[in-house]
């Protein structure tokens with residue numbers, strides 16, 4: 001049984017690890033927060049931190065990331081605590097992993113491997129399992145050499161390849177085939193997902209995003225009757241769930257809950273979770289949920305913004321939601337954050353505080369840029385007629401022999417959709433009448 005399977009199958013048997021922190025000197029003040037976060041991640045992965053070794057080098061050492069003295073210290077800590085693994089707070093190159101392995105006898109796990117392991121542990125649906133397997137294989141493909149290098153020592157001659165190298169080729173081919181297979185399967189799922197998203201194209205799509213454990217799923221449950229899983233566990237949600245948000249008499253609004261983010265989310269995961277993240281990319285509005293009881297909430301906000309930028313969702317209108325305000329936290333800090341992020345809302349999903357304000361803010365965003373427009377379309381075109389009747393507030397209605405002429409209110413989204421239809425002629429009557437219906 002591999003170590004990962006061992007971690008997975010036997011929850012009672014927890015592993016002891018030595019944690020190595022490598023923050024550069026200018027980030028030293030985050031050390032305690034980062035140790036706590038890593039300890040939380042390791043706890044989720046079924047590991048206990050036996051000891052922490054830190055080194056704050058301005059630039060990592062190319063061959064081993066940390067210096068020789070620190071490696072010796074880590075090796076001693078492993079012996080002293082009979083540790084099962086050494087976990088780094090950062091990513092290691094394959095050669096750094098190999099070099100460190102010469103001095104440290106237990107497995108060495110880097111940050112990406114740890115996050116991938118937790119995702120694998122929590123993947124419940126078929127789609128999430130495929131996406132995690134793909135990310136893990138992409139990660140391992142570049143590290144394959146390490147597994148088989150011991151066989152290379154049995155090389156027969158300079159022109160002959162050792163058994164390790166042949167084995168490596170076989171493994172690489174198997175992995176490449178499996179990766180292709182997984183990508184095909186995920187592409188099929190993505191197509192199905194696109195069709196589902198397309199069927200909601202007339203709806204105003206709101207998506208909960210945020211750092212893992214911020215309370216996105218709890219808010220989803222508090223705002224709708226979706227009944228999604230909310231747990232004090234990192235990456236409890238790895239899929240998307242969408243539910244109707246019944247807060248506006250005219251518009252259909254849907255709310256989606258999705259996978260949480262973390263600092264330095266492995267790029268393999270971002271790529272393989274594309275189908276899941278498509279819900280975020282296609283949203284009209286993001287609710288960026290922040291755990292306001294976390295001292296490092298600003299850092300969390302930046303980490304989430306970074307992921308949003310990476311996936312191309314950085315420019316979607318966003319409402320900041322400072323959640324868990326029932327917990328002890330500094331009111332002055334929260335005030336400063338609310339000032340910085342205009343239109344933000346403070347909530348408690350547990351105590352159901354601030355939910356009306358949040359709904360009001362969503363309605364405001366829905367009506368952002370509302371315009372009063374005159375729309376002319378062929379009287380014979382039933383689909384445009386039906387679209388307008390379903391989605392818009394009609395203020396005036398007239399007819400000629402060939403045309404229907406209606407004066408309607410349309411928000412930016414509806415306006416955009418009408419504008420691309422070449423059967424429709426639009427004349428703006430009043431520009432940007434925000435709050436027209438209030």
Ligand SMILES: Nc1nc2c(ncn2[C@@H]2O[C@H](COP(=O)(O)OP(=O)(O)OP(=O)(O)O)[C@@H](O)[C@H]2O)c(=O)[nH]1
Pocket residue numbers: 210211212213214215216217218219229230231232233234235236237238258259260261323324325326327347348349350351
């Ligand atoms: N005190 C308090 N706890 C909350 C609140 N909202 C959520 N929690 C708790 O925070 C933990 C994480 O909540 P989730 O809703 O699962 O968080 P999430 O953002 O969906 O997390 P992931 O899916 O893992 O990314 C759970 O233990 C919740 O009970 C809140 O308003 N107040």
Ligand SMILES: [Mg+2]
Pocket residue numbers: 216217218229230236237257258260
């Ligand atoms: Mg969740």
